[in-house]
Amino acid sequence: MNRTARAFWLNRPGEGGIREVTLPAPAADEVLVRALWSGVSRGTETLVFRGGVPASQHAAMRAPFQEGEFPAPVKYGYLSVGEVEEGPAELLGRTVFCLYPHQTRYVVPAAAVTVVPDSVPAERAILAGTVETAVNALWDAAPLVGDRIAVVGGGMVGCSVAALLARFPGVRVQLVDADPARAKTAEALGVDFALPRDALGECDLVVHASATEQGLTRALELLTAEGTVLELSWYGDRQISLPLGEAFHSRRLVIRSSQVGTVSPARRASRSYADRLALALELLADPSLDALITGESVFEELPAVMPKLAAGEIPALCHRIRYDKSA
Numbered sequence: 001m002n003r004t005a006r007a008f009w010l011n012r013p014g015e016g017g018i019r020e021v022t023l024p025a026p027a028a029d030e031v032l033v034r035a036l037w038s039g040v041s042r043g044t045e046t047l048v049f050r051g052g053v054p055a056s057q058h059a060a061m062r063a064p065f066q067e068g069e070f071p072a073p074v075k076y077g078y079l080s081v082g083e084v085e086e087g088p089a090e091l092l093g094r095t096v097f098c099l100y101p102h103q104t105r106y107v108v109p110a111a112a113v114t115v116v117p118d119s120v121p122a123e124r125a126i127l128a129g130t131v132e133t134a135v136n137a138l139w140d141a142a143p144l145v146g147d148r149i150a151v152v153g154g155g156m157v158g159c160s161v162a163a164l165l166a167r168f169p170g171v172r173v174q175l176v177d178a179d180p181a182r183a184k185t186a187e188a189l190g191v192d193f194a195l196p197r198d199a200l201g202e203c204d205l206v207v208h209a210s211a212t213e214q215g216l217t218r219a220l221e222l223l224t225a226e227g228t229v230l231e232l233s234w235y236g237d238r239q240i241s242l243p244l245g246e247a248f249h250s251r252r253l254v255i256r257s258s259q260v261g262t263v264s265p266a267r268r269a270s271r272s273y274a275d276r277l278a279l280a281l282e283l284l285a286d287p288s289l290d291a292l293i294t295g296e297s298v299f300e301e302l303p304a305v306m307p308k309l310a311a312g313e314i315p316a317l318c319h320r321i322r323y324d325k326s327a
Contacts, residue, residue, distance in 0.1 A: 002105065003022055003023045003024075003025070004020060004021070004022055004023070004105075005020070005021050005022075005023055005103055005104045005105040005106065006018050006019065006020055006021070006103065006104045006299070007019050007021055007075055007101065007102065007103040007104075008075070008077070008101065008102040008103070008299070008302045008303070008306075009068070009073055009074065009075045010048065010049055010068075010071075010072045010073060010074050010075075010076060011072060011073050012051075012071075012072045012073070013049070013050055013051025013071050013072055014049065014050060014051070014307060014310070015303075015307075016049065016302065016303045016306050016307075017303050018299075018300065018302070018303060021103070023105060023106070023107050024107055025107075026086050026087060026107045028088075029088075029109060029110055029111075030087065030107055030108065030109055030110060031084045031086065031087030031088070031091055031096075031107070031108060031109075031110050031113060032084070032085045032086035032087060032105065032106075032107050033080075033082040033083065033084055033085065033096060033098060033100075033105065033106055033107075033108065033113065034082050034083050034085050034104070034105050034323075035080055035081070035082040035100075035102075035103060035104050035105065035106070035299075035323045036081050036082050036083060036095070036122050036123075036323055037080075037081045037082075037122060037123050037125075037126050037320055037321065037322060037323065038077060038079055038080045038081070038100075038101075038102045038126060038299075038320075038321045038323075039079035039126035039127065039129075039130075039293075039318045039319065039320055039321065040077070040079075040102075040305075040306070040309060040316070040318065040319040040320075040321065041078070041079060041129070041130065041156060041318065042155065042156060042309055042316045042317065042318070042319065043155055043156065043157070043211060043234075044234070045076065045077060045306075045309075046306070046309055046310040047234075048061075048070070048074070048076050049306050049307075049309075049310045050310055051070075051071040051072065052237055052238075053070045053071065053237070054237035055070075058070045063076055063077065063078045063099065063101065064078065064099040064100075064112070065078075065098075065099065065100045065101060065106070065108065065112075066101065067101075075101045075103075076101055077100065077101035077102045078099040078100065078101070078129050079099075079126045079127075079128070079129045079130070079318075080097070080098045080099070080100040080101070080102070080103075080106075080126070081095065081096070081097050081098075081116065081122050081123075081125045081126050081128075082095070082096060082098070082105075082106075082323075083095055083096075084096055084113070085105075087110055088110055091110060091113070091115070094115050094116075095115070095116040095122050095125070096113035096114060096115055096116060097113065097114045097116055097125050097126075097128045097129075097277070097281060098112055098113045098114075099112070099129060100112075102299065102302060102321060104299065104323055104324075114128070114274070114277050114278060114281060116128075116281055117281055117282060117284075117285065119282075119285040120281060120282075120284045120285050123293075123320065124284055124287075124289060124290060124293070125281065125284060126293075126318065126320060127160070127284055127289055127292055127293070127318060128277060128280045128281050128284060129280075130156050130157055130160050130292070130318065131160050131164070131280040131281075131283055131284060131289070132276055132277050132279075132280040133157055133160065133232070134157065134160035134161045134163070134164050134280075135164070135276055135279055135280050135283070136258060136276060137157075137161055137207060137230060137232055137258045138161065138164055138165070139271075139276075140230060140256070140258040141205055141207065141228070141230045141256075141258070143165065143168060143171060143204075143205055144204075145168070145169050145170045145171070146170040146171065147168075147171050147172070147204040147205055148171070148172045148200070148202060148203045148204050148205075148224070149165055149171055149172065149173050149174070149203060149204065149205045149206070149207070150173075150174050150175075150176050150199055150200065150203045150205075150206045150207070150219070150222050151165070151173070151174070151175050151176065151191075151206075151207045151209065152176045152177075152196070152199075152206060152207070152208045152209065152210050152215050152216075152218060152219045152222070153176075153177060153208060153209035153210030153211065153212075153215055153232075153233065154175050154176070154177030154179065154182035154185060154186070154193075155209060155210070155211075155317060156292060156317045156318050157209045157232055158175065158177075158207070158209035158210070158232070159175065159182075159185055159186075159189060159291070159292055159317060160289075160292065161207050161209065161232070162175045162186065162189055162191045163189040163190075163191070163286070163288065163289055163292075164283065165191070165207075166189060166190040166191050172192075172200070173191045173192065174191065174192045174193065174194050174199060174200055175189070175191050175192065175193050175194075176193075176194050176195070176196055176199045176218070176222075177193070177195070177196075177210070178195065178196055178210075180195065181315070184291075185291050185292075185317070188288055188290075188291035189288055189289075189291055190288060196214075196215075196218050199218070199222055200222070201221070201222050201223075201224075202222075202223075202224040203222045203223055203224060203227055204223075204224060204227050204228075205227065205228055205229075205230065206219040206220075206222050206223055206227065206228070206229045206230070207229075207230045207232060208229050208230065208231050208232060208233055209232040209233055210233060211233035211234065211235060212233075213240040213241060213242070215233070216229070216231070216233070216240065216242060217242060217243060220242070220243070220248070220253060220255075223251070223253050225251045225252060225253075226251070226252045226253070226254070227251075227253060227254070228253075228254040228255075228256055229253070229254065229255045229256070230256050230257075230258050231255055231256065231257050231258065232258055292317045292318050293317070293318050293319075293320050294315065294316045294317045294318065294319065295314060295316050295319045295320065296319070296320040296321075296322060297319065297320075297321060297322070298321070298322050298323075298324070299321055299322065299323050299324070302321065305319070
């Protein structure tokens, strides 16, 4: 059995490379996974690539199987789909999702992988981590039948939230983004689209995922009295300002954070991280979610692709990485 692998590392902010690693033999409660696909989460991973994780958040930002420390050198990533080559009989040969960085093969505890349902193509299953974030956001937001909802920010997370909200009965859902090209994505997901200036107001709930000061300000403007902004953006080391004077208090507006690292006990006390991820994978049976995958490269190209993703030269929601079957 092949015990070698290749992994993508951030050598220094703005520069990555591929390193060879030797894998241990898996223990009885471990699996050896051969990667088929992985995904680059453009928001978080490009922030890491640029070295933008503030020192105060180094511990909170650690990925489950990260190696190295911020800002660099570090091996970072969390959207991997592969096939189990060695491990318990019930997992052998199964396609699984794992919160692992970009690497051709890896050994992890069997409990760290989740079987991909037969109804979900392996190449779409890389979205599981982001759809899981969307599931958690909606557990936190608890939208009601008939709510008027805007999702501000048409990135990977915002589009995932909008896609799930499209299934709620009787809701008015609008995806709001400054990029007119996101209209095509919104159409594929089955939701309305608007530029920020044209967005519908009087919203009961606004989910904010643009990671910009302007986006959060506009989210507050779109609320009805006593409405809530659910904040999904993470700003790294940037400071932002908000108009919390004016009518913020008189209209009794709410800004509430949501963080994927925690399942809110007040909302879903009986649900675990594993429950949430399994649900996300089930939801990925919907082929409309393919609209979130906007590009593809082979693994060997990652050192050249990541700087372009970070600079915005490659416009992307989720950029998919393909692995050679013989790797």
